[in-house]
Amino acid sequence: MSAAHPIVRPTLAERRKQETRMDIARTAARLFAEYGTAAVTAEQIASESGVALRTFYRYARTKEESVEPMLAAGAQRWLAEIAAGPHRLPIADEFESAAVRSLKLGDSPDDLEITRGLLQAMETDPALRAIWHRINMEAERDLHRTLASLVGSQADLFQLRVTAAAAAGAIRVALELWAASNGPAEGPNSPADLVVRCMRQLHVAD
Template identity: 80%
Template sequence: MSAQPLEPRRPSLAERRKSETRMEIARTAARLFAEHGTAEVTADQIASESGVALRTFYRYARTKEDAVEPLLAAGAQRWLAEIAAGGRIPTSADFEAAAIRSLTLGDSPEDLEITRGLLQAMDSDPALRAIWHRINLEAERDLHRILVELSAPQADPFQLRLTAASAAGAIRVALELWAAADGPVEGIGSPADLVVRCMRRLHVAE
């Protein structure tokens, strides 16, 4: 008999608390950066408003700018998990459905507004831009790895790489357009709507 696949391990209470603390620090840092800019915010201020000691803050982030990474990366991680869970090379419809689920069922309205403010602040802040681009590059690489794992051995490596780049790029552009507009974009206002629109313009995976 073949072995049955193992159920995903449920995170321990300590792991869940660490994850919650890390996200709370990220939310606080993002809010402060959006309101004041990174130059005016200190790591000590982020730690204090997050309710943790400065020493604890540095267990979760190497620099004050790095603290926002969990918030910015959460949507991409959910989207990648959706793609991987499909068990096959995704079609355009699969990419769109995964994006809608990950963006609609993930961040709270408050987190979305914090993220929007952070992406707006990024335009004039090289440190935040560097983190945002790093997150997007890592998401593209992770997506490429997932596509390789799901594809047949004879799959075209050029097509897989291009698909990963275009899909990840569509999400990045959509979120940046949404943040910059600070309101509906040509009648399509939600991040999920804009992601789908960008993907259809690029004909991802077709």
């Protein structure tokens, strides 16, 4: 029997970098949601994050790109939930429950409101919208790879590709609908509720 692979934990320096990157992302997202992207500068984001402008540009090439960690965090939690499941293609209920758990384990009510404002700001900001679509495309590719790993050599490549696209698309659409409708954080028309409804509408897996 082969030895189990040791768990590789991030170093203290790596954790601090991750925390700094997320602090910058939250600050940028809050400012964009409150004032709009056009009115916010990289210098303002850096100042309110408590870092030098030079440090800001080590974490993001543009002010819009700085929000990426915050927008990607939910997808990363969801992928981790899927990857921890049985070594087979998840059924619809498992996709739904993984999405709901990742939402409940994630953003605070304040973060959800910031995310709402950020998604609303994207309607008039092509650069910010491009970041959102890139994050979702990467999440779809990561989900496809995760599903292929779970299924193994018996994978139906067509089914995996379509399932990954439908599942990732359901979450994106749910969050956009929630932001546009000013729905609550919990209960009917919340992100979790809309994710389940979107997945059922799109018929993710049988």
